[in-house]
Amino acid sequence: xxxxxxxxxxxxxxxxxxxCLKKAEKVVLEMQDPKSGVKSQPQRLVITTIPHAITxxxxxxxxxxxxxxxxxxxRSVGSMLVALGYIxxxxxxxxxxxxxxxxxxxxxxxxxxxxxxxxxxxxxxxxYLAKRNIRKKGIxxxxxxxxxxxxxxxxxxxxxxxxxxxxxxxxxxxxRKKPDRVVFDCQExxxxxxxxxxxxxxxxxxxxxxxxxxxxxxMIFTQQSIMRPRVKSSVSIGALVKFCTTYHxxxxxxxxxxxxxxxxxxxxxxxxxxxxxxxAPTKMRVERWTFSFGELLSDPRGRDDFxxxxxxxxxxxxxxxxxxxxxxxxxxxxxxxxxxEQIYKTFLARGAxxxxxxxxxxxxxxxxxxxxxxRYVLDAxxxxxxxxxxxxxxGRYLKSPFYKEMQKKAIxxxxxxxxxxxxxxxxxxxxPSLSPIILRQQEQELxxxxxxxxxxxxxxxxxxxxxxxxxxxxxx
Amino acid sequence: MRPKYxxxxxxxxxxxxxxxxxxxxxxLKTESETLKSKLEEERAKLHDVELHQVAEKxxxxxxxxxxxxRTLKGHGNKVLCMDxxxxxxRIVSSSQDGKVIVWDAFTxxxxxxxxxxxxxxxxxxxAPSGCAVACGGLDNKCSVYPLSLDKNENLAxxxxxxxxxTNYLSACSFTNSDMQILTSSGDGTCALWDVESGQLxxxxxxxxxxxxxxxxxxxxxxxxxxxGGCDKKANVWxxxxxxxxxxxxxxxxxxxxxxxxxxGDAFASGSDDATCRLYDxxxxxEVAIYSKESIIFGVSSVDFSLSGRLLFGGYNDYTINVxxxxxxxxxxxxxxxxxxxxxxxxxxxxxxxxxxxWDHTLRVRAIxxxx
Numbered sequence: 001x002x003x004x005x006x007x008x009x010x011x012x013x014x015x016x017x018x019x020c021l022k023k024a025e026k027v028v029l030e031m032q033d034p035k036s037g038v039k040s041q042p043q044r045l046v047i048t049t050i051p052h053a054i055t056x057x058x059x060x061x062x063x064x065x066x067x068x069x070x071x072x073x074x075r076s077v078g079s080m081l082v083a084l085g086y087i088x089x090x091x092x093x094x095x096x097x098x099x100x101x102x103x104x105x106x107x108x109x110x111x112x113x114x115x116x117x118x119x120x121x122x123x124x125x126x127x128y129l130a131k132r133n134i135r136k137k138g139i140x141x142x143x144x145x146x147x148x149x150x151x152x153x154x155x156x157x158x159x160x161x162x163x164x165x166x167x168x169x170x171x172x173x174x175x176r177k178k179p180d181r182v183v184f185d186c187q188e189x190x191x192x193x194x195x196x197x198x199x200x201x202x203x204x205x206x207x208x209x210x211x212x213x214x215x216x217x218x219m220i221f222t223q224q225s226i227m228r229p230r231v232k233s234s235v236s237i238g239a240l241v242k243f244c245t246t247y248h249x250x251x252x253x254x255x256x257x258x259x260x261x262x263x264x265x266x267x268x269x270x271x272x273x274x275x276x277x278x279x280a281p282t283k284m285r286v287e288r289w290t291f292s293f294g295e296l297l298s299d300p301r302g303r304d305d306f307x308x309x310x311x312x313x314x315x316x317x318x319x320x321x322x323x324x325x326x327x328x329x330x331x332x333x334x335x336x337x338x339x340x341e342q343i344y345k346t347f348l349a350r351g352a353x354x355x356x357x358x359x360x361x362x363x364x365x366x367x368x369x370x371x372x373x374x375r376y377v378l379d380a381x382x383x384x385x386x387x388x389x390x391x392x393x394x395g396r397y398l399k400s401p402f403y404k405e406m407q408k409k410a411i412x413x414x415x416x417x418x419x420x421x422x423x424x425x426x427x428x429x430x431x432p433s434l435s436p437i438i439l440r441q442q443e444q445e446l447x448x449x450x451x452x453x454x455x456x457x458x459x460x461x462x463x464x465x466x467x468x469x470x471x472x473x474x475x476x
Numbered sequence: 477m478r479p480k481y482x483x484x485x486x487x488x489x490x491x492x493x494x495x496x497x498x499x500x501x502x503x504l505k506t507e508s509e510t511l512k513s514k515l516e517e518e519r520a521k522l523h524d525v526e527l528h529q530v531a532e533k534x535x536x537x538x539x540x541x542x543x544x545x546r547t548l549k550g551h552g553n554k555v556l557c558m559d560x561x562x563x564x565x566r567i568v569s570s571s572q573d574g575k576v577i578v579w580d581a582f583t584x585x586x587x588x589x590x591x592x593x594x595x596x597x598x599x600x601x602x603a604p605s606g607c608a609v610a611c612g613g614l615d616n617k618c619s620v621y622p623l624s625l626d627k628n629e630n631l632a633x634x635x636x637x638x639x640x641x642t643n644y645l646s647a648c649s650f651t652n653s654d655m656q657i658l659t660s661s662g663d664g665t666c667a668l669w670d671v672e673s674g675q676l677x678x679x680x681x682x683x684x685x686x687x688x689x690x691x692x693x694x695x696x697x698x699x700x701x702x703x704g705g706c707d708k709k710a711n712v713w714x715x716x717x718x719x720x721x722x723x724x725x726x727x728x729x730x731x732x733x734x735x736x737x738x739x740g741d742a743f744a745s746g747s748d749d750a751t752c753r754l755y756d757x758x759x760x761x762e763v764a765i766y767s768k769e770s771i772i773f774g775v776s777s778v779d780f781s782l783s784g785r786l787l788f789g790g791y792n793d794y795t796i797n798v799x800x801x802x803x804x805x806x807x808x809x810x811x812x813x814x815x816x817x818x819x820x821x822x823x824x825x826x827x828x829x830x831x832x833x834w835d836h837t838l839r840v841r842a843i844x845x846x847x
Contacts, residue, residue, distance in 0.1 A: 157574075157594045157614065214684070215504040221682075221720065222511040226518050228722070228760060234525045236741065236758035240784070241530050241802060243739045247783035252827040253843050254537070254785060262565075262582065263545045263828045263842040271564060274825070298695060329699075330653040333670035333677065375677070376699075376716045430583045436563055436606025437625055 021084070021114055028086045031062060032107055038062045043090065043104055048179050050186075053090060056103040075100055085114055088190030096193065106183075112191040123162065125196055126151040128188065130166035147196065246291055250284060258284070260416040266426035267416060268433075276300050283410040290398060293390040309402045310393060317354035318385050318393070321347045325382035329375050340373040348381075358384050519761045527754070527763045531802035537785070540798065540808040545828065546840040548579055550586055555832035556613070557647075557819045561602045564825045568609045569832055570597035576611045578623065581830065581840050588623050590631045599647045603654040610638070610657055612645035618659045620671055638669045646688045652695055658715075660687040666703050668715060680713050682720040689733045694740040702743050704731030710745050710755065724755050726762045733777045737801075738784045744801075746775030752789050754801065766799045768806060777819050782826030790817030790831050796841075812839060 031037045043053035056078075064074035078098035081087050082105070089095065090104040098105070129148045132139055140148060152159065173181055249255045262268045273282055281301050289296040289305075296302040303319075310316040324343045328336055347356045348366065358366075362380050369377040397403055418426065553573035560567055565582040574595050578588040594615035601610045603620075612618035618639035621631045639645065643662035650657055651668075656677070660666045666680040666687055685706035693700045699715040710731055712722040729748035736743045737754070742763070746752045751767040752775055766787065773793035780787055786807070787799040794816055798808040815834035822829040828842040 154614065212501055212504060215501070215508055219504075219508050219511055221723070222508070222515055225723065225760075226511070226515050230519065230522050230760045231758040233523045233756070233759045233761070233763070234530070236756045237525060237527050237530050237763060239758075240527075240737065240739065240742055240756065241534060243737075243741075244783050244785045244802060245534065247738070248785065250826075251781050251783035251785060252825070253540075253781045254783060257827060261827050261842055263840060264543075264844065268582075270827070271825075294695070326652065330651050330656055332655045332672045333675055334672055379716070432580055432583050432585060433563065433565065435587070435625060436561065436566070437623060440605055440607055 024081060024084055024086060025113065027066075028081060028107065030066070031059075048182055050090075050106075050179060050183055053104045053106055056099045056101055056105060059087070059098055059105065060100045071100065083194070085112065085191060085194040088186065088193075090186060093186075093189060094193060096197075106186065108190060109187050112187055114194075122151060122155065123158070125192065126155055126162045127165045127169065128192060130162055131170050134166055134170050250288060256415070258282075258415055259413040260418075265416055265418055265423060266430055267418070268431075269413065269416075273411070273413060277304070280409050280411050281406075283407075283412040286407055286410040289403075293394045296394065296397075305402070305406060306393075306397055309397050309400060312402070313393070313396075315393065317347060317356050318389055320354060321356050322382060322385050322389070325378045328378060333375075336375060337373055340370055340377060343378065344370055356381075356385060357388075519759075522759065523761060527802065528804050531804075534802055536803065537800055537807050541844045542798075542808065542810055542841050543844045544812055544839045544841050546581055546584055548581060548584055548838040548840070549836070550577055550579075551575060551836045551838075553836060554815070554834040555818060555836060555838055556596065556598050557600045557611075558821060558830055558832045558838060559600055559602045559609075560821055560823050560830070561606045562604055562824055563606055564823050564827070566602070566606065567830060567838070568600050568602050568611075569819075569838055570600040570611050570613070571836070572596050576600055576609065576621075578609060579838075581838075588631060590621050592619075596644070599645050599659075601648050601650055601657075603650050604652065605654050608654055610648050610650065612639065612648060612659070614644050616641045616644060616661070618645050618648045618657060618669070620657070636671060636674070638671050638674050639667060640674075641665070641667070643686070646686065647690050649690060649692055651692060658690060658692060658701060660690045660703055662686040664705070666690060666701075666713065678715060678718045680718055680720070682711055682713075682723075683707055683709060688730060691735050691743065693736055694738060698740075702734045702736065704734040704745055704747075706730045708747075710734055710743070712743075712757065722757065722760060724762060726753060727751070729774070732775060735778050735780060738780055738782065744778050744780065744787055746778040746789055748774035750774055750791075752778055752787060752799065754787075764801070764804050766797075766804060766806070768797075771797065773816075776817055777821075777831075779820055779822045779829065781822060781829075788820055788822065788829055790820035790833075792816040794833070794835075796820065796831060810841065813837070 038054045038058050040052045040054050043050045059078045060071055060074045063069070063077050064071055067074070067077070069077075075098050078087070079096070082089065082098055083096045086108055087098075087105050088108055089099075090106060092099075092103070125147070129140060129144055129151070132144075133148070155162065173184070176184070252261055257270050259269050260267055262270050274285060277300060285299065285301070289299065289302045296306055307316060307319055310319055321343070324339070324347070328339050328343070331339065344367075346352055346354050348363065348370075349355075358381055362384050366378060366381045548567070548569070551569065551571040551573070552575065553571045555569055555571050558567055558569040565580055566587070567579045567581045568576065569579070570576045570592075572595055574592040574597060576590040576592060576597060577586055579586055588609075590609075590611070592611060592613070592615070594613060597611050597613040599610075599612050599618070603609065608620055608622045610618055610620045617637055620636045620638055622634050622636075624631060624634075638657055639648070639659045641659065641661035641663050643664075645659055645661050647660045648657055655671050657669050657671055658666065659669065664681070664683045664685060664687060667676055668678040668680075669675065670677055680703070683703065683705040687703050687705040690701055690703040693702075700712055700721070701715060702710060702712050704710045708725055708727045708729060708731065710724045710727075711720045713719065714721050727745065727747040727749055731745050731747045733746040734743055735745075741758055742754055742756045744752055744754050750771050750773060751765050753762050753766070754764040755761070756763045766789070771791065771793075773791050775789045775791055777790040778787060780801070785801055787801050789797045789799065791797060794811070794813045796810040796817060797806055798810070799805070800807050813831065813833040813835050817831050817833050819832040820829060828840050830838055830840045832838045
């Protein structure tokens, strides 16, 4: 929580509950009883007379009598009614307390009572401030001006609506009789003093406490950072440089992609040759699989090949388990529980059809965690299996005849040598590609078909699909 | 307990209390500063070599000639953000007038358009599947719009409101699937959300001011992301625990953009102090500063080329500077935009990069030749 947030909270936590409000309402209604209620008198305001004003001392006296309590307590109860917004002061309107003297108060109209349960909208406040601004520029106080500017910034998109409403209300108000208008203005102003109080909610003390807390947290974090294990610069920087040099020839900004960069020549062969599921990938792509295990896994074509290799080695369950864990981590929260259940039944339970080989301790932690599954419940097991694949299977894959076959099959396209005329033609023949929406639909249909029928070689089917696309693209 | 607005104003007794509190706070602040210096000392202990020293063995780059190959016109106001689709040719962009447009940048055709109910759409992102886009800004929300093949369909009808912040949305990004979104906001926090339900999965607190940018670590290197904010800090977070695991505070002004090095072991940042910096995560320190005396305007956006050798920076003085990451020198300066460059991303296969600008256009550039 930042300090800014703390101050912006309009005391939402202090909104009293309904039960308390209902009690207060009852009292206020009794106070307004013409016979047994608080004595009211008209108030003179320069030339206007406002009816039904009551004095602070009369309020206190009435409350003391009604509840049989002493003056101090009566004063406290009265002040609570003012703070809630049922009674408002006519003089010194910002101080929401009862002064036990001849200070004048009025009852707030039920329209503005807190029990009405309207959410106190920023929009309404913006309209109120805009209206007062229209009536007389510069009438807004400093805190109101700040609020106005803030609202103008965050509600910019509906400012026209706000100004229109404010003008409407102002126009309607002008048509009322002066005493009614003065009364309503007082009521409205009182309402907003309660719901957007001008006094800073947090005293200096509170701000200090927050800053101190923040300082402490910062220190704890710095302390932890000091203890953090680090690597020598020569080692880590060396790794960064090595990465650059390894990928140098694969960077289209440093070495020309083959056959040509589609953005330069307007020929999309480069993209069609490197589609997600092609029968024969390019030499460059196959080479990238040797850079790291992560590269192999993140390329769907590489992963498919690796999957077939694992199947031959009768250890396909490792990759399947890893993929299931990824699905839980990044999938929809709603389906997480049943997915975790499924994984447990398939890979972890005793006698499971595709049981994975993890050490006892990890298995214990995982099974225990599955009782209350969360997105990362399979983390330990997933890491174990990932390391197993990386340290053992990956190396074997690269040395296997499987991969060597792939390297032989891989194509190395000739560089395009377009003439200026041809380039001109290419730029005129730019074709749109199949929308990802269609591709996804087709992939889903294919998966459904495969789930229904006998197991099929994925790469064969996928490459047939992508060949179909290529044909389509060339024809359109 | 009496409501807050009834507490009496500061009275004389409280004045002395305040003095005491001030002293404690000052003392704490000094201690905090001492600890920070100790951290820098520890970091320096393992610093045995500079990046450019190691890079001396590497061959230099030649002269670059880059051309604008596409100019996308269609936004009616400042372009604020853009993102590439995984298919390497589609783009989503958002602007100040509330419009979000999906383009096939290769043909320059507009494929979809959405009008947001608010102005200043500062963040937009393409879903990994290519079938949805996320965007948000002054409405304090991040909404996901599933895309449709039907040109007449109103995309706003199927919109999902996912993230809710208490201040503007500055950046958003899908994680490895369409189901989760990571957001950063002017309210100083970052958050991870479940798209289907709109549920908050994890929140990240630690920045002392607005968070302006974020980037997810490349998938192989685990569950972390980096964020940069107006408090001049770049924080690295663990997505599982919500904890900040590393923090770097060397910039002199707001950090507008952060981007991971392709290996995931480092990240670059661009700031209003007109510098880009490279931070090594394993060595836990800043290892390079990319700056020139002639560059005085802030950097709005940074991205790496595929090998990490080049760092592209979009600047507020309408230019793009291209840096040799290893040697620390500038290899090229590009012109063309008629107002500040607000967003810059390299395409997923590294064949081109796209910039969006306050001049209402987007430009896709590729390298013509390397002499």
